Amino acid sequence: MGSLYEPSIRESTWSVIGRRISRRFTTLEGWREVGWGVYAMGGSNIRMFSLRHQFDTELFRDHADDVVQTANQQKEMESSQKSLSVGEFRGFDGPMVQIKSDESPGGFSIWQNEKVEQPYHVFDMREKWRLVAIVGAAGIFQALTFNIYLPTLNRIGLVSSHKMANE
Amino acid sequence: MNLTITAYLIVQGIAPLFWGPLSEFLGRRSVLIYIFFLYVSSSIVLSFSPNFPILIVFRGLQSASIASTVSVGAAMVRDISLPADRDGFYNLLQGVRNATLLVAPVLGGATSNWANFRCIFVILFALALTVLAAILFFLPETLRSIAGNGTLPLTGIRQPFIWRCKVFGKAAHQNDTLQPGKSPGLSSKEFLEPLRMLKEKDIVLSLLFSSMIYAIWMMVTVSTTSLFASVFQLKEAALGLAFLPNYAGTIAGSTLIGNLLNQDFTRACTAYKRVHSLPSSTKIPRHPLPADFPIEHMRLIRIPALLVIFIIALSLYGFTIQYQSLTSLGGWISIPLLLQFLIAAMAHAICGVHQTLVSDLWSREGCGAASVASTLIRSLFAAVGVAVVQKILLCIDRGPTFLALGLVVIVLVPVQIVQWYWGGKWRRDREAKIGNVALSSSAASV
Numbered sequence: 001m002g003s004l005y006e007p008s009i010r011e012s013t014w015s016v017i018g019r020r021i022s023r024r025f026t027t028l029e030g031w032r033e034v035g036w037g038v039y040a041m042g043g044s045n046i047r048m049f050s051l052r053h054q055f056d057t058e059l060f061r062d063h064a065d066d067v068v069q070t071a072n073q074q075k076e077m078e079s080s081q082k083s084l085s086v087g088e089f090r091g092f093d094g095p096m097v098q099i100k101s102d103e104s105p106g107g108f109s110i111w112q113n114e115k116v117e118q119p120y121h122v123f124d125m126r127e128k129w130r131l132v133a134i135v136g137a138a139g140i141f142q143a144l145t146f147n148i149y150l151p152t153l154n155r156i157g158l159v160s161s162h163k164m165a166n167e
Numbered sequence: 168m169n170l171t172i173t174a175y176l177i178v179q180g181i182a183p184l185f186w187g188p189l190s191e192f193l194g195r196r197s198v199l200i201y202i203f204f205l206y207v208s209s210s211i212v213l214s215f216s217p218n219f220p221i222l223i224v225f226r227g228l229q230s231a232s233i234a235s236t237v238s239v240g241a242a243m244v245r246d247i248s249l250p251a252d253r254d255g256f257y258n259l260l261q262g263v264r265n266a267t268l269l270v271a272p273v274l275g276g277a278t279s280n281w282a283n284f285r286c287i288f289v290i291l292f293a294l295a296l297t298v299l300a301a302i303l304f305f306l307p308e309t310l311r312s313i314a315g316n317g318t319l320p321l322t323g324i325r326q327p328f329i330w331r332c333k334v335f336g337k338a339a340h341q342n343d344t345l346q347p348g349k350s351p352g353l354s355s356k357e358f359l360e361p362l363r364m365l366k367e368k369d370i371v372l373s374l375l376f377s378s379m380i381y382a383i384w385m386m387v388t389v390s391t392t393s394l395f396a397s398v399f400q401l402k403e404a405a406l407g408l409a410f411l412p413n414y415a416g417t418i419a420g421s422t423l424i425g426n427l428l429n430q431d432f433t434r435a436c437t438a439y440k441r442v443h444s445l446p447s448s449t450k451i452p453r454h455p456l457p458a459d460f461p462i463e464h465m466r467l468i469r470i471p472a473l474l475v476i477f478i479i480a481l482s483l484y485g486f487t488i489q490y491q492s493l494t495s496l497g498g499w500i501s502i503p504l505l506l507q508f509l510i511a512a513m514a515h516a517i518c519g520v521h522q523t524l525v526s527d528l529w530s531r532e533g534c535g536a537a538s539v540a541s542t543l544i545r546s547l548f549a550a551v552g553v554a555v556v557q558k559i560l561l562c563i564d565r566g567p568t569f570l571a572l573g574l575v576v577i578v579l580v581p582v583q584i585v586q587w588y589w590g591g592k593w594r595r596d597r598e599a600k601i602g603n604v605a606l607s608s609s610a611a612s613v
Contacts, residue, residue, distance in 0.1 A: 121247045122317035128247055132256045134306050135240035136263040137298050138199060141206065141233050143267040145291060146175065147414075151276035151406040152284045153392040156171065156222070 173554045178230040180546025183539045186235035188357040195243050196308040203299040205232035210292035246309035268414040276407020304328045313348040361540035369590045376582045377521035378545045382552035384514035389553050398488045412504040416511030424516040435465040463590035466524040477513035478573045480506045485569030
């Protein structure tokens with residue numbers, strides 16, 4: 001088991017976001033997590049059931065998103081990130097594993113120079129949120145169109161048979 | 168009438184095969200405009216719906232138009248943000264979707280209770296028209312081959328109307344010295360990519376099993392209207408409310424499995440690093456996972472518990488609405504509703520497991536194809552299920568019907584056992600084959 005407070009673990013699972021009651025409500029980061037989920041009490045710990053990790057067939061909230069991009073965009077994306085990750089092949093007997101390099105800042109300063117000119121996207125946060133809000137409004141219809149219709153099924157059945165009889 | 172639902176589901180499964188590649192070719196904005204134009208037109212016809220055939224045809228058209236909006240939206244989020252920044256945007260999309268699930272049946276029930284059912288389509292028309300206007304005026308194209316990172320100048324339909332009025336907006340970040348981007352070519356290969364997955368044994372087993380579960384959930388959901396109306400004498404407004412436990416279950420199941428899957432993945436990574444004595448700072452890539460990573464076991468570990476609850480709840484469900492002596496008891500309605508909650512939660516958890524598994528297994532071209540393929544199979548299964556459930560209910564009573572569905576699931580359990588024991592071998596065989604093909608083709612090109 002890794003350390004419970006290793007950031008990657010804490011972010012990705014609910015069961016280990018256990019925080020002592022005393023810490024949950026007395027520290028700033030405890031309060032910050034309050035809005036994230038549903039809680040369960042257990043001993044002197046409060047376990048939080050995070051609502052931020054939800055499986056959705058349409059959205060695919062795993063870490064696979066960036067795979068869809070082309071190699072070109074991938075390069076662009078990597079270049080805009082501050083930290084470089086170096087892919088390493090472990091030959092045929094070993095698995096392919098990516099290892100994050102811990103290069104000194106001077107090590108990638110050459111890379112950074114060309115990157116500053118090319119951010120991943122130029123919209124500022126306000127424009128991005130406006131875009132996502134419109135897209136979200138558009139996304140409503142997929143669930144709405146199907147489900148709004150369900151409670152009316154009986155009536156539509158009646159109407160249609162009447163109509164068919166009349167015509 | 169279940170026929171309209173069947174038609175809707177079939178079209179819903181097939182349409183994403185086309186919208187996905189089109190949104191990569193024509194651009195997100197263009198595709199959304201076409202989608203909503205189609206949707207608004209079909210809603211106009213539906214709000215008159217003079218006869219049943221027209222209702223079915225235009226309901227199908229409505230379904231075809233709207234089937235991919237969420238995927239196109241998610242693609243736009245990917246266009247404008249890096250994986251690290253996407254969480255907030257996805258949370259918004261997800262929250263909106265959850266809220267819609269809960270509001271939609273209540274709204275539909277209330278509308279058709281106190282007004283003509285055609286008013287539903289008038290509401291949909293008005294809402295869609297608003298969104299269409301918002302898209303036309305405010306939404307810029309984001310497809311990266313056309314808009315780059317937002318600096319390439321947009322022309323024609325790709326430009327939001329508001330950018331044309333110099334008073335309101337400027338063409339924000341556009342660098343007019345650059346050439347407008349070109350859309351990439353369209354090949355039939357992209358349309359067929361999801362279908363190529365159906366040649367793989369382990370993926371087919373996954374899709375088969377989860378689609379069956381999904382179809383059963385859909386049968387429970389769609390039959391709710393007629394069953395609850397006749398058993399509990401509910402009117403439409405109350406029927407709309409009766410869907411709430413079901414959809415709350417859907418949301419709960421997805422949330423539960425999202426957390427469990429993340430937890431299992433973290434745990435499996437830790438174990439994998441320990442076995443291979445890798446440093447704990449090593450980052451194991453999600454796509455593709457190493458060949459000796461126990462993907463199937465990591466994903467399927469939660470299935471037995473979920474499945475047991477699902478089968479029990481499903482088998483009991485029919486009997487709780489069968490006997491008049493029981494259903495006339497005060498408050499009895501909460502028991503079938505509770506079972507619906509469990510059925511919905513478990514069904515969506517199981518489907519979530521399998522969809523994640525399929526996207527792990529088909530790591531070659533990203534996850535878009537995996538999502539489209541499972542939507543296709545699921546919707547087709549659900550369409551068949553909805554078509555037959557009414558017939559079965561007429562032939563045998565409610566209790567036996569849902570007990571029989573529970574038995575069907577039990578019969579399918581060996582599928583999971585096969586996958587647990589042989590899935591890993593099939594996957595490694597396939598990946599070895601792909602590796603060989605890639606090697607030989609690169610050798611040929613050299």
